[in-house]
Amino acid sequence: MTKPSIPKGTRDFGQIEMARRNYIFDTIKGVFALYGFQQIETPAMENIGTLMGKYGEEGDKLLFRIQNSGEKAALAPEKGLRYDLTVPFARYVVQHREELSFPFKRFQIQPVWRADRPQKGRYREFYQCDVDVIGSDSLLGELELIQIVEEVYRRLGINVCLHINNRKILAGIAEVIGAPEKIVDITVAIDKLDKIGVEAVNAELVERGLNDDQVAALQPILNLSGTTAEKLTALKGILANSEIGLKGVEEMEVVFNELDIVDCTLNIELDLCLARGLNYYTGAIFEVKALDAQIGSITGGGRYDNLTGIFGLPGVSGVGISFGADRIYDVLTELDLFPKELQSTTQVLFATFGAEELNYALKWAKALRAQNIAVEVYPEPTKMKKQMGYADAKQIPYVAIVGSDEMNNNTVMLKNMSTGEQKQVSLEELCTIL
């Protein structure tokens, strides 16, 4: 019989990986809760009509479809596995709009599936962790998400820079250089500035149909530098004739002003080259990069004014971000930032060598668990070496050994597994040590 395996692009998560993943999710959830975001979950499968056409032609091809089974299979609507959390969220908001109170602040942490070609760091099943506030166009949404980014990465110990841009500014730029219909081409091209450099971007702009004057007019924007305040002032000049552009600048000013008021210490950069290649953002665009690791974006998002329009509910504005759990995991691993005590929840293992000792250990274990101390009792009276090996493998910090001596004077012999030190301790002393 061949060793069993799992589908390409999927993963098993063992105990240590799960403890680390839970550490990330629990940290993020703890911060979400401080801002009143509440969790929802949607089904793994959606009707295929909910998913099709929402991710472009390429996305449609990457949907995992479910075969109908059981009775009346041919009559049942087709289904597919969810591709992201955004479209199911939009569907959820429209379907449940009568029950929800707006602004609706939700987060959602669930796996998504894409029939992508598996490669390093790209999986066919992976978790997304989305937080959105929908039903309000207040810029307080942007502020809170930035504060959440600040606090999450402070708690995780990762130094980050948040890049921020605004789709309205990009629209204004397209307008003032006289190519408003080229906004998508312009943003797609300048999104690559970091990667390919200004020459290549300019070449791509020409290729995408901009004339030389228009490319020249873009240069001051590509070269914009200085503090955020200086950049915004410069933009006001450049965009003086674009209503939408000025609106974008004003939005950024409000957000930066509020960030000052709450003493935000996050490293934030107004980055006009940030577009995230996504067409549904209508206001702020965010992207977070880890400063001490080369891994790309670990969080991103923005404001969208028409997410639920695809399901027949237009005019509902929202803003959201998504934390990339897999990449955050990789950064924490690379920088060795996971807390050490995640490895084991068990604080003491009782080694056992006979029936009487086992019964003695069971009573102690019960008393310790009543103090909320995690305890294991080795289930078989095997060799000491094997029991110690179990404690080592599970990184259990203490082993308690019971002999007749210990049973007589109501103690256990406690071995510290990192120092090798041993001493007889009473139950009370053991509670104090643990």
Added chain:
Amino acid sequence: MTKPSIPKGTRDFGQIEMARRNYIFDTIKGVFALYGFQQIETPAMENIGTLMGKYGEEGDKLLFRIQNSGEKAALAPEKGLRYDLTVPFARYVVQHREELSFPFKRFQIQPVWRADRPQKGRYREFYQCDVDVIGSDSLLGELELIQIVEEVYRRLGINVCLHINNRKILAGIAEVIGAPEKIVDITVAIDKLDKIGVEAVNAELVERGLNDDQVAALQPILNLSGTTAEKLTALKGILANSEIGLKGVEEMEVVFNELDIVDCTLNIELDLCLARGLNYYTGAIFEVKALDAQIGSITGGGRYDNLTGIFGLPGVSGVGISFGADRIYDVLTELDLFPKELQSTTQVLFATFGAEELNYALKWAKALRAQNIAVEVYPEPTKMKKQMGYADAKQIPYVAIVGSDEMNNNTVMLKNMSTGEQKQVSLEELCTIL
């Protein structure tokens, strides 16, 4: 455009449902951790060969199959959604056996999918919550699982009765009545005793090929009564000529003895009619019923000596139980046992009526969150009524109102939403109240 919907038999979980579900899972996880069980996760999809033939012919039909997509679709192995957590766990243990240290104590909380006909209380997507220890035949496993049941339901506040049986006793019974090959028929029939009564069970036994003498020989067992000790003593007599039967009785004696040692106060009934219709149990069989709700089994499981044999690793004994999250949810709802404070995480909402007040509220919100107090700031300066309505809908207990008076003397007007009481409080006072 028609209102969007989700596939039949699947569910959305809103904020309150999620808070309640998380309360159940967190309670259970907290108890698992006390015993050193650690979490794993497996992919939603397994290769179809991993799943097929493991759930009987009927089960095969209920598997959701995934259509391959992307390049080389025709060449890729077929996949299916996981049908339970048991088979993926067996596959996991075999696949990762070199990395695991045995006894391996794991729990797993993930959704499973079955193309069952949806009906009340039966879903096509639902969560299972399994806890198992594998790689040891020690009866300490049985003891710990019973202790876990005791503690989980104590914490949840549900009165339960744990029914326990042993497959070896059932085998012994079949042996002594002279029909060892009929063990499955006998257990399937007597499993129904509660539901259909002794007459109907006897009729079914005859139908399944037992003769009158054999049915008569079964009657003392169907009518067994008294305390557990009395039942076990009677069984020793009845099963005197069956080695396997006596082994089963001895196992039960060991478990009940250990339960005495740890002062287990759980309501436990030795129930020889319990078979759970499952053929892979080889020792103890468990089932937990809520005493104050008519809902059937809310937890069940048992010992299996050959779970991993299906994947080529024979002789690995394990014992496990599964908590039925949906039914536990229903019991807690019916008995009104969910803690009230689950409804909202937010403790205070700042109502806002202008830019200056908003900035003032933002500073307070920041200070409160630094104390780990969950705070929301209403994002728009709308009517008081709307903001209060938001607090009501989200069951936020306090609303803080900011006016020029409050800004001048560094306070907020705090409204208690359940009593309607209002008073001016300082930040320090507010922290104390919350």
